[in-house]
Each structure stands twice: as structure tokens, then as C-alpha cells.
Amino acid sequence: DAKTTQPTSMDCAEGRAANLPCNHSTISGNEYVYWYRQIHSQGPQYIIHGLKNNETNEMASLIITEDRKSSTLILPHATLRDTAVYYCIVRVDSGNTPLVFGKGTRLSVIA
Amino acid sequence: DAMVIQNPRYQVTQFGKPVTLSCSQTLNHNVMYWYQQKSSQAPKLLFHYYDKDFNNEADTPDNFQSRRPNTSFCFLDIRSPGLGDAAMYLCATSRVGTAAYEQYFGPGTRLTVT
Numbered sequence: 001d002a003k004t005t006q007p008t009s010m011d012c013a014e015g016r017a018a019n020l021p022c023n024h025s026t027i028s029g030n031e032y033v034y035w036y037r038q039i040h041s042q043g044p045q046y047i048i049h050g051l052k053n054n055e056t057n058e059m060a061s062l063i064i065t066e067d068r069k070s071s072t073l074i075l076p077h078a079t080l081r082d083t084a085v086y087y088c089i090v091r092v093d094s095g096n097t098p099l100v101f102g103k104g105t106r107l108s109v110i111a
Numbered sequence: 112d113a114m115v116i117q118n119p120r121y122q123v124t125q126f127g128k129p130v131t132l133s134c135s136q137t138l139n140h141n142v143m144y145w146y147q148q149k150s151s152q153a154p155k156l157l158f159h160y161y162d163k164d165f166n167n168e169a170d171t172p173d174n175f176q177s178r179r180p181n182t183s184f185c186f187l188d189i190r191s192p193g194l195g196d197a198a199m200y201l202c203a204t205s206r207v208g209t210a211a212y213e214q215y216f217g218p219g220t221r222l223t224v225t
Contacts, residue, residue, distance in 0.1 A: 041219075042218060043203070044203075049213070099156075101154045102153060
């Protein structure tokens with residue numbers, strides 16, 4: 001069962017902010033929103049996660065709506081190396097719960 | 112650097128010939144996962160170990176088995192590979208008991224079945 005909905009693909013100009021949306025309207029109160037990305041021919045890489053507050057780290061920012069039914073991952077200054085498939089995943093943060101990947105968004109950063 | 116290592120990166124096997132893929136980790140994580148990723152698809156969880164406890168996904172074929180002889184190593188055995196088993200196989204780890212439960216992925220082993 002798909003817990004998240006993401007656009008299939010997006011383009012972004014190099015140097016501009018990339019805003020990747022994710023809908024998770026059935027999210028439970030104890031489920032976190034995780035973002036991973038997978039660059040071609042590499043394993044997925046953790047980006048950021050959050051519960052209800054906005055989060056920021058050296059890679060990205062995560063904005064979660066007040067009702068928690070959607071979120072946006074923001075790459076503030078996209079580079080060509082950010083071209084990848086981005087996965088939004090909701091998951092209970094209770095130990096050994098595996099990540100279950102949806103289809104993700106293929107982000108192409110264009111020079 | 113601490114990491115998740117998968118060997119080999121590329122593996123070619125013949126139809127029906129058993130093959131083993133290996134994964135090792137220096138992170139001392141207590142959970143290890145195996146995912147299968149076919150071309151242009153998302154990774155699909157096959158099974159995972161929490162310490163020595165094995166957790167199989169309901170739709171993982173019996174053809175796929177796994178072993179975890181110790182904390183650092185985990186193996187994926189495909190008893191009789193078919194052409195449909197050609198895929199990237201990803202190993203991942205995580206640590207229960209810390210505040211952050213990110214999974215760390217290895218680079219994957221690309222399996223070709225001829």
C-alpha cells in the first residue's frame with residue numbers, strides 16, 4: 001500500500017532551490033517523515049527526517065505542514081550532483097522497522 | 112571510514128547456478144537488511160535481521176535465503192537464480208537503541224543471470 005505520493009519527475013535549474021513535494025495524508029501520529037535519495041548506480045542515501053517540526057541540516061530543509069499530511073524537501077542551491085531519485089517515506093521510528101520505498105521523484109538538475 | 116561493504120560489485124551467474132552475495136559492516140549496527148532493486152524500480156525489502164532474529168517479508172520467494180553468522184556479516188543466497196532475479200541487491204544497516212534510525216546502504220551488487 002502506497003503511504004506517500006510524489007510527482008514522478010521534476011526539473012530544476014542549477015543554483016536554484018529544488019522543492020520536492022510529498023503527500024502522506026494517512027500518516028499516523030507516531031510516524032516520521034524520512035527523505036532518502038539514490039544517485040544512479042549507488043545505494044540510497046539518508047537526507048533528513050522529521051516528526052512535526054521543520055528540520056534543517058547541511059544537505060536540505062524539511063517543511064512539514066501543520067496537519068502533517070504533506071511535506072516538502074528543499075535543496076536550497078541545487079547542483080548537477082543533486083540529480084537523483086528522491087524518496088519520501090513515512091515510518092514508525094521504533095527500532096528495526098525497515099524502510100519501505102515508494103516510486104520516488106526523479107529530480108534532474110539542469111545546467 | 113566506517114561503512115557498509117558489498118562484494119562483489121558485479122556478479123554474473125548462470126541460470127539455476129547457486130550464488131551468494133556478501134555484505135559486511137564496520138558500524139556495529141544490530142540490524143541488517145537486504146533489498147532487491149530491479150531496473151527503474153524502487154528498492155524492495157526481501158528480509159532483515161535484528162541481531163540473530165530473522166524477519167522474512169511475506170512475498171519474498173523461497174529461492175532467496177539469508178545467513179548472518181555474526182554482527183558484521185550477512186549473506187544473501189539465491190539457490191536457483193532465474194532470469195527474473197537479475198537486479199541490484201542492496202544491503203543496509205541500522206542501529207536500534209539510538210535516537211536516529213537512519214539506514215545506511217552499501218553500494219550494491221549488480222547480479223546478471225545468463
